[in-house]
Amino acid sequence: MFNEIRSHEITVDTVILTIRKKKLKVLLVQRTQEPFKDHWALPGGYIRLSETLDDAAKRVLMEKTGVKNVYLEQLYTFGDPLRHPKSRVITVGYYALIRSEDIQLSFDTDQTKAVKWHSIYELPSLAYDHKQIIEYAIERLRERLEYTPVAFQLLPKRFTLTQLQKTYEMILGKEIDKRNFRKKMLSSELLTELEEMTKEGSKRPARLYSFNKAYIEKNHLKQY
Amino acid sequence: MFNEIRSHEITVDTVILTIRKKKLKVLLVQRTQEPFKDHWALPGGYIRLSETLDDAAKRVLMEKTGVKNVYLEQLYTFGDPLRHPKSRVITVGYYALIRSEDIQLSFDTDQTKAVKWHSIYELPSLAYDHKQIIEYAIERLRERLEYTPVAFQLLPKRFTLTQLQKTYEMILGKEIDKRNFRKKMLSSELLTELEEMTKEGSKRPARLYSFNKAYIEKNHLKQY
DNA sequence: CCAAAAGTGTTAGTGGTACACCCATGT
DNA sequence: ACATGGGTGTACCACTAACACTTTTGG
Numbered sequence: 001m002f003n004e005i006r007s008h009e010i011t012v013d014t015v016i017l018t019i020r021k022k023k024l025k026v027l028l029v030q031r032t033q034e035p036f037k038d039h040w041a042l043p044g045g046y047i048r049l050s051e052t053l054d055d056a057a058k059r060v061l062m063e064k065t066g067v068k069n070v071y072l073e074q075l076y077t078f079g080d081p082l083r084h085p086k087s088r089v090i091t092v093g094y095y096a097l098i099r100s101e102d103i104q105l106s107f108d109t110d111q112t113k114a115v116k117w118h119s120i121y122e123l124p125s126l127a128y129d130h131k132q133i134i135e136y137a138i139e140r141l142r143e144r145l146e147y148t149p150v151a152f153q154l155l156p157k158r159f160t161l162t163q164l165q166k167t168y169e170m171i172l173g174k175e176i177d178k179r180n181f182r183k184k185m186l187s188s189e190l191l192t193e194l195e196e197m198t199k200e201g202s203k204r205p206a207r208l209y210s211f212n213k214a215y216i217e218k219n220h221l222k223q224y
Numbered sequence: 225m226f227n228e229i230r231s232h233e234i235t236v237d238t239v240i241l242t243i244r245k246k247k248l249k250v251l252l253v254q255r256t257q258e259p260f261k262d263h264w265a266l267p268g269g270y271i272r273l274s275e276t277l278d279d280a281a282k283r284v285l286m287e288k289t290g291v292k293n294v295y296l297e298q299l300y301t302f303g304d305p306l307r308h309p310k311s312r313v314i315t316v317g318y319y320a321l322i323r324s325e326d327i328q329l330s331f332d333t334d335q336t337k338a339v340k341w342h343s344i345y346e347l348p349s350l351a352y353d354h355k356q357i358i359e360y361a362i363e364r365l366r367e368r369l370e371y372t373p374v375a376f377q378l379l380p381k382r383f384t385l386t387q388l389q390k391t392y393e394m395i396l397g398k399e400i401d402k403r404n405f406r407k408k409m410l411s412s413e414l415l416t417e418l419e420e421m422t423k424e425g426s427k428r429p430a431r432l433y434s435f436n437k438a439y440i441e442k443n444h445l446k447q448y
Numbered sequence: 449c450c451a452a453a454a455g456t457g458t459t460a461g462t463g464g465t466a467c468a469c470c471c472a473t474g475t
Numbered sequence: 476a477c478a479t480g481g482g483t484g485t486a487c488c489a490c491t492a493a494c495a496c497t498t499t500t501g502g
Contacts, residue, residue: 008273179457180492205500206455386481403467403468426480
């Protein structure tokens with residue numbers, strides 16, 4: 001009985017999301033070993049004795065992408081005894097939102113064959129229950145988007161309203177009316193209007209905005 | 225390193241909520257052993273190798289209250305390395321809603337001195353981080369109440385609108401306008417109006433309603 | 449001058465909130 | 476007859492959703 005208790009293993013797995021090439025993407029690593037050799041999996045790892053769960057997730061994130069100070073939230077804990085084919089592994093799922101521009105992918109070639117971004121609508125064959133974890137993350141992100149300004153975590157510091165709208169659309173997987181969207185955003189206190197306009201674009205320049213961080217405190221929202 | 229990984233322990237702790245004597249209450253057990261001897265704690269236990277996390281929470285619930293088929297939802301996983309004074313114990317928090325009428329409290333006197341309902345506004349000194357877990361459960365319950373018919377899990381099969389309103393008020397911790405509440409409830413499809421009226425009450429009889437279970441499926445809500 | 453993205457208002461409907469009095473029953 | 480809880484409607488406001496054309500720039 002006591003022996004039984006001791007033989008659980010516990011890990012974190014992190015659904016790392018970003019926007020690349022106009023698509024919402026998740027970072028996956030390709031396994032070099034059994035079980036699920038050659039399948040893709042979420043970046044994850046064992047939880048060390050001295051670290052909190054959040055710290056374990058941050059460490060995994062740092063190891064794979066080199067970023068820190070990102071939006072990170074615990075999702076759910078997955079513990080089906082059959083989720084791992086060989087032993088009992090319980091995993092605490094996390095999801096993170098990162099800015100594509102900040103990323104510096106890196107990995108240890110012993111354990112990982114490749115690290116790659118995959119569109120959430122075109123997922124490869126996944127190890128364990130990782131497909132379910134990704135779906136859960138997207139569901140949670142959509143819920144958060146309704147009443148919390150998470151989209152800004154995926155955008156650069158300065159962005160146009162069209163970029164913001166596209167971000168919402170990519171997350172929600174549906175189109176939004178442009179006028180209604182702008183009206184709502186501009187009447188909220190989320191945005192700070194900047195002096196600058198876009199210049200690179202080959203068409204009419206667009207106004208740039210930044211996210212008004214004072215909003216977070218004013219509304220008692222969770223910070224990352 | 226490998227040894228380190230093996231020395232995590234993992235438990236479930238369940239915040240069991242009900243309504244008794246017009247108050248929202250949580251079930252606590254009094255510890256007979258160190259650490260936290262004589263302090264009150266959430267019912268919990270180790271997760272067995274062969275059971276899912278949900279099953280572990282259901283087992284704990286069954287052991288303490290004798291009820292099954294109740295609303296049960298995973299809350300969050302708590303894993304601060306310092307949350308347990310002696311070893312590294314990660315706990316998966318759950319919360320459950322049960323009908324006061326269904327309860328048959330029972331406990332093993334070796335490990336537990338007492339099992340008792342405590343008003344959520346008058347909590348005793350709690351073991352570990354259990355106060356935080358309870359607060360988290362109440363927060364989650366309030367969120368759920370906004371867009372999901374969880375309150376019915378705490379009520380008998382047949383109930384009056386006033387009972388329903390009081391349940392909402394107890395959970396939210398604030399008063400609700402009677403006319404607006406009734407209008408909203410009656411215009412939803414949540415309720416089935418019954419023929420019967422209350423008789424026991426010493427005042428004007430009240431219409432009885434039951435919860436319309438078809439609503440759950442129609443709106444794709446999670447069942448318990 | 450054409451293509452492409454930026455920008456802009458009004459209307460109708462829906463849902464939330466505030467608010468006060470009469471009704472049926474038991475004692 | 477009175478005390479107690481049951482039951483009812485209206486008006487205002489805020490938010491959502493539907494919907495089409497003009498403006499600015501680069502090529």
